[in-house]
Amino acid sequence: MAMQKSTAGMRKITRWLAPTLHAILFVVIWLTAFHQSQPLLDGPSRWGIYLLLLIDFPISLVGFSLMWSQKFVLGLALWGVCGTLWWYFLGGIILRVKDAMDRS
Numbered sequence: 001m002a003m004q005k006s007t008a009g010m011r012k013i014t015r016w017l018a019p020t021l022h023a024i025l026f027v028v029i030w031l032t033a034f035h036q037s038q039p040l041l042d043g044p045s046r047w048g049i050y051l052l053l054l055i056d057f058p059i060s061l062v063g064f065s066l067m068w069s070q071k072f073v074l075g076l077a078l079w080g081v082c083g084t085l086w087w088y089f090l091g092g093i094i095l096r097v098k099d100a101m102d103r104s
Contacts (some may be wrong), residue, residue: 014095019088026080027050057084 029048037041041050052090056079063079066072 015088015091019090021076022055023080023084026083030076030080043050048091052083056086059083059086101104 025048029045029052033045033049034045036045038044053064056063059082060079063075063082066075066078069075
């Protein structure tokens with residue numbers, strides 16, 4: 001019984017860890033970007049933005065392109081929400097694959 005509780009707890013952590021980290025990283029990086037005096041991709045937040053562009057691809061491509069086409073708030077919101085959902089669903093996929101491998 002204790003093993004089942006432990007497994008259920010790990011499943012919950014697996015499902016929520018990546019989207020939670022993504023949301024925190026996204027907020028911290030963009031708060032840093034808003035408070036810097038340099039251009040967006042030339043200041044202290046540039047490495048974080050590059051990281052987000054890479055790990056959220058292709059969602060980041062859509063969000064970033066909207067941001068540069070005068071729809072900054074829409075692009076930022078879309079990127080933040082859809083990127084976090086992307087990592088939530090990836091956690092679910094990881095769990096399903098692990099379950100399938102355990103059964104075989």
